[in-house]
Amino acid sequence: MFGNEAKVEIAVLQERFKAHEQIMEKVDTAIQTLSETNQNICRMLAVHDERITVQAKVDEDICKKVDDIELKIEGLYKFRWQIGGVVGVGLVIMGLLPSIIPSFSLQQSSSIERTK
Numbered sequence: 001m002f003g004n005e006a007k008v009e010i011a012v013l014q015e016r017f018k019a020h021e022q023i024m025e026k027v028d029t030a031i032q033t034l035s036e037t038n039q040n041i042c043r044m045l046a047v048h049d050e051r052i053t054v055q056a057k058v059d060e061d062i063c064k065k066v067d068d069i070e071l072k073i074e075g076l077y078k079f080r081w082q083i084g085g086v087v088g089v090g091l092v093i094m095g096l097l098p099s100i101i102p103s104f105s106l107q108q109s110s111s112i113e114r115t116k
Helices: 004-100 102-115
Strands: none
C-alpha cells in the first residue's frame, strides 16, 4: 500500500512529532513554573506593601512625637528666659531699694549693731 519512501517519511514525521511533544511539555512546565513564581512575587509584593504602609504610619507617629518634644523644649527655653528676667528684675530692684528707701538701710544697720 505505502512504498518504502512513504514509510520512512511517516517514521521521520513521527519522530519529529515526539520531539515537538517533548518541547511542548517543557514549555508547559516552564509556564507553570513562571505562573507559580508570579504568584509568589505577588504575595511578596503585597507583604512588602503592607510593611511600607505600617512603616509610614510609624514614621508619622515619630515625627509627631519629635514635633511635640521640640515644642516642649521651646517652652522650656521661654520659661528659662522668663525666670532669668524675673531674677534680673528682682536683683535690680534689691540693688535700688536701699537708695529709694533710706530707712530700710538704717533698719538693717541698727539691727546689725544690736546683735553685736
